[in-house]
Amino acid sequence: MKRTLATAALVAVSLVATAQAEEKVKIEFAYPYSHLFDVTYEKIMPKFNAQYPNIEVSIRATYENYEDGTNTILREAVSGNLPDVTMQGLNRQAILVEKGIARSLEPYINKEADFAKDGYHDAMLTLSTFNNEVHGLPFSVSLPVGYYNMDLMAKAGITEFPSTWSEVVETCKALKANGVENPIFWGWNITGNWFLQALMWSQDEATIEGGKFNVAGDAGLTALETMKTLFRECEMKNLEWKEALSSFSAGQVAMMFWSTSAVGAVERSQGDFTLKTGPFPGIAGTPKGLPAGGNAAMLVSQSDDPAVLEASWAWLKFITSGEGAADVARTTGYMPPNKAANEIILANFYKENPNKQTAVDQLPLLRDWQAYPGDNGLAVTQVIYDGIESIVVGESDDMKALQEELVEEVQSLLPAEGS
Template sequence: MKTAFAATAFALVAGAAMAGDKVIVEFGYPYSHLFDVTYEKILPKFYAQYPDIEIKMRATYESYEDGTNTILREATAGTLPDVTMQGLNRQAILVEKGIAKPLDGFIAAEADFAKDGYHKAMLDLGTFDDTVYGLPFSVSLPVGYYNMDLLAKAGITSEDQLPRTWDEVTAMCGKLSDAGVKTPMFWGWNITGNWFLQALMWSQDKPTVIGNDFQIDTPEGLKSLETMHKLFRACDMPNYDVKTAINSFAAGDVAMFYWSTSAVGTVERTKADFAFATHEFPGFEASGPKGLPAGGNAAMFVSTSDDPAVRDAAWKWLKFITSGEGAAEVARTTGYMPPNKAANEIILKDFYAQNPTKATAVRQLPLLREWQAYPGKNGLAVTQVIYDYLEGIVTGEYDDMAAVQEEMNDEVQALLPK
């Protein structure tokens, strides 16, 4: 269904600029609970600059997987939007299938593209075979969220006492349970794209996929599974869905919450009256992780319109939302980091000093690694297979991690290209 934001925003727009016919650009994006407020801030600025363009919001995608599946269906049905937001790890499939259109021609026509904050490292996130297909809109990393009031019951009274290793987290869960905290921890195993499994693998400097080979059948893979099992059991972790997990932490019911930095803005806007802090994602050693996967999404041009006016308007929208000012609203309204250099170095110069809960992920930027997609036509099916096994660990269906390692590996390898 359409979001309430979309209906309200465009009612306002209709009254704001009605001079003549407008060029309509259709746009699809994920996670209304995170990004509605972002586009609510961006749209008035865009319309002030381009009053002859109307952005028509499609129904929001529930997840990045849903977004990719939706675009694949719409490509078959001939009902694609003009611009779509896709997970950084889901761009390749749209490039391979010829759905995403190259952006190099648009970029070449821009006089000051680099000066607008678009730098090589940013463009590399959406570049395939030396061609740019996506402009990154937001980048996230996993962090720890902490209810300092609940942690005080277990003797944690300052942020420098927060856990740095997973062993410290499990020990803290025991203390919190003894202190009467019903939900000591939630750990984001169910974040889109098996992101937290990849976080544990990269924490050991191990990619989840090398070529077409799944790496769960390695010592690092087993250690990742055993760490999840230990955390889930020691912390008596509930099997919350994504929205329930965020809402439960914001309500003050969860002491330690391991999640994407993307939800920091949502938590700050909705949280109950408790002291809130974020801290670096724990690792296997006190020195922390050796790497972490970059989450986030990129804007892709998928329009099938032959109308030059529509194509030009779609590019103006795509460029505006990934520009310095557009990207800055990502940081202001969410916990994502804008990949645009102008946003970070000029517009947000003092922002992170004034917003310490959003600065944690910035401190972790040297750990940034690839959020890997599973190769081949069965990539989305692989994601689901892994999801099902991880949920089985959460629910207690699986306790023998060596057996899970072997069974998961066999199922996934059978789906990957040979």
């Protein structure tokens, strides 16, 4: 009897151990822009599940955009309902680090013997490095480009891409004269005031310099005047950005200036026309710089369970490393911030996908997508958005007056010098 009971006890212990071994570690993940990235994670997830069958990744409702993503994380940090891993815009990482929400990845990186060999570009890691510690792994990087409906361009006899905004205006006029009702959409309403920063970096000027709003000078006025000229001379319609992408994909807009991130989405939904992408025009020739768009994966888990944290790191590392990063390029227009993805896995990819090559050719122009310092960064973004919208809808005609108004309001929201 004793032997039978002992045997039964051993079997019971074995069954419990087996059940525990098979029990999955569950983690939660949140990301923005479902129209861009849903298809990406559909590609990545089966590969991750095959490699990590004991980890279950639950995906939360997607963020509308990067501002929504940051606002959501700030709220969830207060309510104690954070996901384990979040995707945040490259220009929105700092506030999560400053508030102690994003965990340093250094303890996990230090355990990876071949981390550097895994292919991360040092320049990309610096975008997520704060106080000499990496807090995010870049997942995707974008630059602004031009999208062209070559069928509509042909109506006006145009075969070459405009290289300056003055040439863009002349192209608009030629298109209008040849029956193209909607010649242009210029992405002023893209997340994070990205196109304002593009016009500033085009002139080799930062938008934030020494903690101050650097739009007060000649470069800032030139940026505003350039927008006004484009909007007025091209008679650009005030489209919401999703509507603009849909209109271009449907063949209703001849030229669209937007992030390369949307190439995959546009190609999947485009009508019967020839699509080509071209370099982002400059103010007086080739831009001197352009802001790096994109996002990074950050560990924001509030769990103290080592298994959850290690599972979160496994997911975070997988999606940003070679194969995961390569799926970003395959399904979107983003560039992987990972040498293994670009140079090995995607060796022939860009030759076969020239519309996605355009942004890669502009990489030497890459500059920081600047964050607005302090707790009011999101409010600053909204103030600038409202100011640019006033040009689009015709409320603002005096760009010098608008410049002064923006500088005063933005500067009042930035941290005081020495604070």
